[in-house]
Amino acid sequence: MTKDNAVIFKGGKTGIIVILDEGADFSHISQVLRQKIRDAGNFFAGASTSITFKGKVLSEDEIAELIEVFDDEAGINITYVDDQTGELQIEQKSVKSAKKSSSDEVLYRKSNLRGGQIITHNGSVVILGDVNAGAEIYATGSVMIFGAMRGFAHAGTEGNEKAIVCAFSFQPTHLKIASAEVHFYEGVPDVIKENPSYAFLQDGAIYVDTIST
Amino acid sequence: MAEIIVVTSGKGGVGKTTTTANIGVALAAAGKSVVLIDADIGLRNLDVVMGLENRIVYDLVQVVEGVCRVKQALIKDKRYENLHLLAAAQTKDKGAVSPEQMVKLVGSLADDYDYIVIDCPAGIEQGFQNAIAAAQRAIVVATPEVSSVRDADRIVGLLEAANIKDIRLVLNRIRPELTKRGEMLTLSDVTDVLAIDVLGVVPDDESIVTTTNRGEVAVAEAGSKAGAAFRNVAARIVDENVAMLEITSDEKFIDKIRKIFKKS
Numbered sequence: 001m002t003k004d005n006a007v008i009f010k011g012g013k014t015g016i017i018v019i020l021d022e023g024a025d026f027s028h029i030s031q032v033l034r035q036k037i038r039d040a041g042n043f044f045a046g047a048s049t050s051i052t053f054k055g056k057v058l059s060e061d062e063i064a065e066l067i068e069v070f071d072d073e074a075g076i077n078i079t080y081v082d083d084q085t086g087e088l089q090i091e092q093k094s095v096k097s098a099k100k101s102s103s104d105e106v107l108y109r110k111s112n113l114r115g116g117q118i119i120t121h122n123g124s125v126v127i128l129g130d131v132n133a134g135a136e137i138y139a140t141g142s143v144m145i146f147g148a149m150r151g152f153a154h155a156g157t158e159g160n161e162k163a164i165v166c167a168f169s170f171q172p173t174h175l176k177i178a179s180a181e182v183h184f185y186e187g188v189p190d191v192i193k194e195n196p197s198y199a200f201l202q203d204g205a206i207y208v209d210t211i212s213t
Numbered sequence: 214m215a216e217i218i219v220v221t222s223g224k225g226g227v228g229k230t231t232t233t234a235n236i237g238v239a240l241a242a243a244g245k246s247v248v249l250i251d252a253d254i255g256l257r258n259l260d261v262v263m264g265l266e267n268r269i270v271y272d273l274v275q276v277v278e279g280v281c282r283v284k285q286a287l288i289k290d291k292r293y294e295n296l297h298l299l300a301a302a303q304t305k306d307k308g309a310v311s312p313e314q315m316v317k318l319v320g321s322l323a324d325d326y327d328y329i330v331i332d333c334p335a336g337i338e339q340g341f342q343n344a345i346a347a348a349q350r351a352i353v354v355a356t357p358e359v360s361s362v363r364d365a366d367r368i369v370g371l372l373e374a375a376n377i378k379d380i381r382l383v384l385n386r387i388r389p390e391l392t393k394r395g396e397m398l399t400l401s402d403v404t405d406v407l408a409i410d411v412l413g414v415v416p417d418d419e420s421i422v423t424t425t426n427r428g429e430v431a432v433a434e435a436g437s438k439a440g441a442a443f444r445n446v447a448a449r450i451v452d453e454n455v456a457m458l459e460i461t462s463d464e465k466f467i468d469k470i471r472k473i474f475k476k477s
Binding site: 112 | 369
C-alpha cells in the first residue's frame with residue numbers, strides 16, 4: 001500500500017470523502033490517488049457514490065481530472081461531487097459526458113450459467129441458455145437471457161437506470177437494476193414465469209411485466 | 214484403453230457409492246474388466262458396500278506413496294474375477310493425494326481394464342478435484358430433491374470447467390407414486406434445470422439398505438428393482454443405444470379397480 005498522505009480516503013454519510021494535502025502539488029496528488037485506487041483493488045468496483053473533496057483548493061479542471069482517475073481505475077460511478085475546498089459544486093454528469101462508449105460491448109455466452117458461476121461485464125450480457133439458481137450476473141448494461149432465469153442479476157451496476165433484465169422464463173430469486181433491488185420471496189406469478197418477461201426500473205422501483213405486443 | 218468414469222454428486226448421501234458398486238458389478242457381469250477406485254480418502258465406504266473390507270491390505274495412499282505397487286493393492290471381488298477394487302485410506306485425509314498423482318495412478322491401470330470407475334467424495338474441495346482429475350466421463354448422481362439438484366448443477370458447472378464434456382445423470386431414489394401425485398420432482402423437472410443427458414433412473418428401493426449392509430449389491434439380486442435399474446444403467450454405459458428403463462409404480466390391483474369405477 002502507498003504510505004503517502006497526500007490523499008486520504010474517508011467514508012462519509014453520503015459517500016467517499018477525499019482529503020487532499022494542502023501542501024502537495026496537484027500532479028503528485030493525482031498520481032497518489034491513482035495508486036491508492038489501484039491498491040484498493042476491487043473495493044470500489046461497480047460502486048455508485050458521491051465524492052467530497054476536502055483540504056486543497058482545486059480548480060474545476062483539476063476536479064475533472066481526479067474524477068477521471070476514479071473512473072479509469074475503479075470503474076466507479078460518481079453520482080455527485082461536492083468540492084468543499086472552495087465553493088464549487090459540480091454535477092458529475094457535466095464533468096465527463098464525453099466518456100463511456102468503449103466499454104459498452106455485448107458479452108455473449110452460449111451455455112448455461114450454473115450455480116456458483118459469476119459473470120461480471122462492462123456492457124450488456126446475453127446468455128443463450130439458462131441461468132440457474134446460485135448463478136450471478138453483474139452488468140453495467142442490460143441482461144438478456146434466451147432461456148430460463150433462476151438466479152440473480154444486477155443490470156446497470158454503474159447506475160444505468162435504463163438497463164433491463166429479460167428472459168424467456170422469468171423466475172429470478174432476486175434482482176437489482178441500478179441501485180434498486182427486489183426480492184421474490186414467494187416466487188414470481190405464473191404468468192411471468194411462463195411467458196417471456198422483463199424487469200425494468202421506473203420511478204426508483206423495479207417492475208416486472210411480460211413482453212407482449 | 215480403459216474408459217475412465219467418475220461418479221459424483223456434490224451433495225452427500227445421494228447414492229454415489231451404491232451407484233459405483235452397482236455399476237461396477239453390472240459391468241463385470243457383462244464381461245467387462247473393471248477397477249473401482251474409492252477416492253473418498255479418510256471416509257472409505259466402497260469396500261464395505263462391496264463386502265470386501267476384510268480383504269484390504271494396501272490402500273490408494275500407500276500406492277501413491279510408493280509403499281506398494283498398484284497391483285498389490287487391487288482387491289479381487291468375491292463375485293467376479295474381472296472386478297477389482299482399490300480402497301481409499303481410512304487414516305489419511307484428502308490432502309494426502311494430489312490430482313497429478315491420481316492422473317498417474319489411473320494412467321498406470323488404463324491399459325489393463327475396460328472401465329475404471331472412480332467414486333468421488335461429497336463436496337467440491339480437494340477430494341473432488343482428485344477424483345475428477347483423470348476422468349474422461351462423469352456420472353452425476355442426484356435425488357429428486359431441490360437441494361440435491363442445486364448441488365448437482367454446481368458440480369456440472371465445475372465438470373464443464375474441467376473440460377469433462379460427457380456428463381450424464383443418474384436420478385436415484387425416484388418414488389413413482391409421489392411424482393405422480395406431484396409431491397416429488399419428476400425426471401423432467403430435474404433435467405429442465407441440469408440440461409444434461411440422462412443415463413438412467415433408479416427407483417427408491419428398501420432392499421438397497423439390507424443388501425448394502427450385507428456387503429451385497431442390488432444388481433446381483435434377481436428380484437431387486439433398483440438392481441434391474443442399475444443393470445440398465447451399466448448397459449447404457451457400454452452402449453448408449455440401449456433403451457432407458459421406465460419406472461412405473463406398483464399399483465395395487467384394488468387401486469386399479471377403484472380407478473375404473475371413478476372414471477365411469
